Amino acid sequence: MSATSPTIAVRLRVSGLVQGVGFRPFVHRLAIRHGVNGWVRNTSGRVEIHAEGDIEAVDAFASALRSDAPVLARIDGVVCEVAESEAPEGFVVAASVTSASERQPVSPDVATCDACLAELVDPTNRRFRYPFITCTDCGPRFTVIESMPYDRERTSMRRFAQCPACLAEYRAPGDRRYHSETNSCAVCGPRLWLVTPAGEEVPGNDPIAAAAGQL
Structure with a gap:
C-alpha cells in the first residue's frame, strides 16, 4: 500500500458457484499480485472479501475477480461497498461464517x-x-x-x-x-x-x- 497514493477499503460479496472451485486460493493469489491487503472467507451463501489498498490496485483487483476467475467458477453477482479500514497486514484466507438463512449452489x-x-x-x-x-x-x-x-x-x-x-x-x-x-x-x-x-x-x-x- 503506497504512502502517497489515495487508498480505499471495500467489502465485496461474490455470489454464484464460488465454493469448491478454488475461489479462495484464487482470490488470495490475485490480492498478492495487485498488492491488496485484507481477507477472503466463505459464508453459507457467498464469498466475502475485504480489500484495502491504492484505489487503482483495488479497482484492478475487483475487476479481475470476474475476468480471471477459475474455470470451474460461475459468478452471478459482485456487490462492492466502501468499508471501514481494518488496517490489515498482508492478505489471508479467514475462517468461514455460517448462516442458517443463506443458500448457494x-x-x-x-x-x-x-x-x-x-x-x-x-x-x-x-x-x-x-x-x-x-x-x-x-x-x-x-x-x-x-x-x-x-x-x-x-x-x-x-x-x-x-x-x-x-x-x-x-x-x-x-x-x-x-x-x-x-x-x-x-x-x-x-x-x-x-x-x-x-x-x-x-x-x-x-x-x-x-x-x-x-x-
Missing part, C-alpha cells in the same frame, strides 16, 4: 485434472496410483459436501486428518492444493481394499488390480 464433482493424472501415473510421486487423488481444480464436491460453507469439517473428509506432507500443501499459497478441502494421500486419506467372500481382507498394495485378476 453446490459444485458438482469434477473429473480428474491433467496435473493430478500426471501424478497418478508417476512412480516417483507419492500419490502414484492413489485412487482418491484431487486438488482445487478437480475431485469430489457434491458427493462429499454435507453442508455449507465449504470447509473440510463440513464434508465426509473430516474423518481423515491430513498428514504433515498434505497439510504443508494445504497451507502453501503457491501450491495448487492450497485450501483444497479434499486433499489427502495414501498415508492419511481414504483407502480401498479387497475382501474374500468370507469378509477377510486380501493382502496387497493394489486392490483394483487384484480384483481385476479375479474376473
Whole structure:
C-alpha cells in the first residue's frame, strides 16, 4: 500500500458457484499480485472479501475477480461497498461464517485434472496410483459436501486428518492444493481394499488390480 497514493477499503460479496472451485486460493493469489491487503472467507451463501489498498490496485483487483476467475467458477453477482479500514497486514484466507438463512449452489464433482493424472501415473510421486487423488481444480464436491460453507469439517473428509506432507500443501499459497478441502494421500486419506467372500481382507498394495485378476 503506497504512502502517497489515495487508498480505499471495500467489502465485496461474490455470489454464484464460488465454493469448491478454488475461489479462495484464487482470490488470495490475485490480492498478492495487485498488492491488496485484507481477507477472503466463505459464508453459507457467498464469498466475502475485504480489500484495502491504492484505489487503482483495488479497482484492478475487483475487476479481475470476474475476468480471471477459475474455470470451474460461475459468478452471478459482485456487490462492492466502501468499508471501514481494518488496517490489515498482508492478505489471508479467514475462517468461514455460517448462516442458517443463506443458500448457494453446490459444485458438482469434477473429473480428474491433467496435473493430478500426471501424478497418478508417476512412480516417483507419492500419490502414484492413489485412487482418491484431487486438488482445487478437480475431485469430489457434491458427493462429499454435507453442508455449507465449504470447509473440510463440513464434508465426509473430516474423518481423515491430513498428514504433515498434505497439510504443508494445504497451507502453501503457491501450491495448487492450497485450501483444497479434499486433499489427502495414501498415508492419511481414504483407502480401498479387497475382501474374500468370507469378509477377510486380501493382502496387497493394489486392490483394483487384484480384483481385476479375479474376473
